[in-house]
Amino acid sequence: xxxxxxETIKSEQAETPRIEMARRGFLLKLGFLLNGIAAVFVSxxxxxxxxxxxxxxxxxxxxxxxxxxxxxxxxxTRLAKYRNPYTRPWDGPTADIPCWVRRMVGEKFQIFxxxxxxxxxxxxxxxxxxxxxxxxxxxxxxxxxxxxxGPPPRGLYEYKYKIENGQLLVHGGQLPTLSxxx
Amino acid sequence: xxxxxxxIALWIDDRVHISKLFAATAGHMVPRxxxxxxxxxxxxxxxxxxxxxxxxxxxxLVYVPSADEAYRSLEYLNYQQQLGWFxxxxxxxxxxxxxxxxxxxxxxxxxxxxFKYPREMTWISGVVLLLCTLGMAFTGQVLRFDQDAYWGLGxxxxxxxxxxxxxxxxxxxxxxxxxxAGETLSRFFTLHVFVIPGTxxxxxxxxxxxxxxxxxxxxxxxxxxxxxxxxxxxxxxELKRDGVPFFPKxxxxxxxxxxxxxxxxxxxxxxxxxxxxxxxxDPTQINTAPKPDFFFLxxxxxxxxxxxxxxxxxxxxxxxxxxGILFAxxxxxxxxxxxxxxxxxxxxxxxxxxxxxxxxxxxxxxAPWSPKMDAWTSASIPVNYLxxxxxxxxxxxxxxxxxxxxxCHSIGGVGGLRGPALGNVATRLTGxxxxxxxxxxxxxxxxxxxxxNPSEVAALVAFMRTLHSPTESPVRDSAQPEQAAPEKTQxxxxxxxxxxxx
Numbered sequence: 001x002x003x004x005x006x007e008t009i010k011s012e013q014a015e016t017p018r019i020e021m022a023r024r025g026f027l028l029k030l031g032f033l034l035n036g037i038a039a040v041f042v043s044x045x046x047x048x049x050x051x052x053x054x055x056x057x058x059x060x061x062x063x064x065x066x067x068x069x070x071x072x073x074x075x076x077t078r079l080a081k082y083r084n085p086y087t088r089p090w091d092g093p094t095a096d097i098p099c100w101v102r103r104m105v106g107e108k109f110q111i112f113x114x115x116x117x118x119x120x121x122x123x124x125x126x127x128x129x130x131x132x133x134x135x136x137x138x139x140x141x142x143x144x145x146x147x148x149x150g151p152p153p154r155g156l157y158e159y160k161y162k163i164e165n166g167q168l169l170v171h172g173g174q175l176p177t178l179s180x181x182x
Numbered sequence: 183x184x185x186x187x188x189x190i191a192l193w194i195d196d197r198v199h200i201s202k203l204f205a206a207t208a209g210h211m212v213p214r215x216x217x218x219x220x221x222x223x224x225x226x227x228x229x230x231x232x233x234x235x236x237x238x239x240x241x242x243l244v245y246v247p248s249a250d251e252a253y254r255s256l257e258y259l260n261y262q263q264q265l266g267w268f269x270x271x272x273x274x275x276x277x278x279x280x281x282x283x284x285x286x287x288x289x290x291x292x293x294x295x296x297f298k299y300p301r302e303m304t305w306i307s308g309v310v311l312l313l314c315t316l317g318m319a320f321t322g323q324v325l326r327f328d329q330d331a332y333w334g335l336g337x338x339x340x341x342x343x344x345x346x347x348x349x350x351x352x353x354x355x356x357x358x359x360x361x362x363a364g365e366t367l368s369r370f371f372t373l374h375v376f377v378i379p380g381t382x383x384x385x386x387x388x389x390x391x392x393x394x395x396x397x398x399x400x401x402x403x404x405x406x407x408x409x410x411x412x413x414x415x416x417x418x419x420e421l422k423r424d425g426v427p428f429f430p431k432x433x434x435x436x437x438x439x440x441x442x443x444x445x446x447x448x449x450x451x452x453x454x455x456x457x458x459x460x461x462x463x464d465p466t467q468i469n470t471a472p473k474p475d476f477f478f479l480x481x482x483x484x485x486x487x488x489x490x491x492x493x494x495x496x497x498x499x500x501x502x503x504x505x506g507i508l509f510a511x512x513x514x515x516x517x518x519x520x521x522x523x524x525x526x527x528x529x530x531x532x533x534x535x536x537x538x539x540x541x542x543x544x545x546x547x548x549a550p551w552s553p554k555m556d557a558w559t560s561a562s563i564p565v566n567y568l569x570x571x572x573x574x575x576x577x578x579x580x581x582x583x584x585x586x587x588x589x590c591h592s593i594g595g596v597g598g599l600r601g602p603a604l605g606n607v608a609t610r611l612t613g614x615x616x617x618x619x620x621x622x623x624x625x626x627x628x629x630x631x632x633x634x635n636p637s638e639v640a641a642l643v644a645f646m647r648t649l650h651s652p653t654e655s656p657v658r659d660s661a662q663p664e665q666a667a668p669e670k671t672q673x674x675x676x677x678x679x680x681x682x683x684x
Binding site for chain 1: 248249250251332333336337339340341342343344345346347349350351353354355357358359360361362363364365366462463464465466468469470471472485486490493494551552553555558584585586587589590600623625626627628629630632633634
């Protein structure tokens with residue numbers, strides 16, 4: 001069917017004068033060219049818009065205050081939370097990020113991400129047995145964040161911290177994963 | 183008046199050619215044998231998809247795709263919007279029915295050899311539709327923006343984050359930013375409402391067009407082989423000899439099945455009601471144990487039971503291997519026997535796959551690999567395990583609770599299933615072995631040496647040593663036979679525990 005139709009079109013074309021043919025061919029080529037140029041102008045911003053989130057470098061991470069040092073007693077591990085520094089007005093509660101703050105003696109701290117290194121579930125601290133336990137697949141970590149047992153491939157993700165004016169600051173803003181640990 | 187309406191109808195038909203289109207599509211000739219109950223699942227899936235579009239449009243009138251508002255708008259749908267709960271329930275049950283009927287359709291065409299020459303592309307477009315439907319199920323679960331959705335995204339990100347080199351970029355692309363937040367939801371909303379449904383509509387059109395151009399699969403007859411040279415001619419001869427127009431001669435069972443499906447969706451929606459949302463998507467509410475929806479339970483099971491050292495490799499390659507095999511099916515077996523009666527490998531493959539899915543789903547329903555995070559405060563071991571125990575042994579019970587041992591270990595059916603049940607542990611481990619296990623841990627158990635003082639270990643092990651049935655005696659240490667007399671007193675056990683601890 002289709003082939004037959006094509007053949008009729010072809011034979012019709014053969015009857016039209018050659019100069020007319022050349023003109024039609026030229027117009028078609030010009031049309032393609034115009035659309036090609038337009039396609040570049042359309043696709044560059046569209047692709048750039050969509051692909052911009054591929055960027056992993058950016059103003060994502062910064063120092064955020066977790067509270068005065070006194071709110072973290074020595075030799076204890078406490079849940080702290082901060083508002084993610086890179087946020088949108090419609091983020092709601094999702095931009096409140098929890099983390100575990102372990103204060104050792106004096107001004108020595110460890111700040112762990114909430115996410116298990118296995119599949120990202122929220123680990124829980126058990127003060128009584130001094131382990132972090134993950135509710136998903138039972139990964140366990142010791143109080144210093146090192147891997148204790150279960151499927152996680154490494155210890156807990158640890159944030160950088162510093163102390164300024166009696167405040168504990170955490171360097172956060174990025175969901176930690178195995179290839180980008182904090 | 184009726185004359186008038188008839189004229190208008192005829193005019194419209196003359197200008198837009200509806201009846202010609204109808205005759206060329208719904209009226210196409212099919213083999214009489216294809217008007218079978220086995221052939222109803224394809225149209226059943228399509229009916230589910232239409233229900234999903236209809237209810238989806240209604241839900242989108244109220245739902246707010248914003249991380250801040252989504253949860254509240256779902257609650258509003260459930261409790262304030264008139265019949266909002268019913269539409270949510272229909273959408274949820276529509277998706278359940280769609281996945282189930284689509285799987286039935288897939289099994290049927292597989293067992294009936296419908297993927298063979300010349301219908302390879304029909305199968306391949308069907309596999310794309312399956313992937314799109316699973317994509318809809320996952321993105322839909324995210325739109326129910328609750329705790330499970332939040333941590334489900336976290337699991338997705340953790341898996342994507344294992345990709346070498348590209349990991350961070352893929353995670354950013356998936357989440358639309360550095361964390362799971364507003365842009366993540368917008369992204370999944372766009373996929374669920376525009377991108378994937380658009381793709382499904384396009385591919386369904388192709389799928390149906392292929393059914394028209396290549397014909398519906400003729401009912402397989404054992405011994406009637408598909409040969410590339412003769413198949414098309416034979417099929418056309420059969421259409422001439424024993425063909426009927428799909429409408430109205432072969433469509434009857436499809437129509438009945440569609441009605442049953444629709445009634446099933448309405449009934450389930452009305453009876454079971456909507457699903458969730460469960461807990462606000464606030465990551466600081468960490469007391470949660472995320473679990474996927476029914477469709478992905480098997481995947482949860484697979485992820486949990488994988489050997490840890492193969493995990494990353496399997497996570498990143500297995501999906502492509504499985505999808506690759508699905509695409510390759512029509513080329514692995516392109517011609518030959520169609521009937522399932524002569525294709526034992528095909529039948530066994532289907533049985534094997536569904537048994538595996540069933541086992542993983544069953545396991546994932548109970549999730550024995552997950553510790554019971556609140557067992558240490560909420561569960562208490564049966565009282566007969568406390569009777570007749572000495573004060574030290576009862577102290578051991580307290581240690582067993584307060585040090586969260588019970589979160590992973592059960593006694594008398596109470597407690598977690600992550601670790602072995604300890605109801606008769608005394609028949610497996612000697613006092614010394616118990617002390618070593620508690621202090622050093624091993625396998626999937628952390629070492630508790632730093633976190634239990636010697637008296638706690640002694641109490642715990644003393645209690646463990648009493649855990650055997652009355653008809654069995656505790657296991658003996660053959661290296662120290664004198665300490666392990668079967669009729670030994672409690673004092674002996676303790677002394678032994680103390681000694682082995684030192």
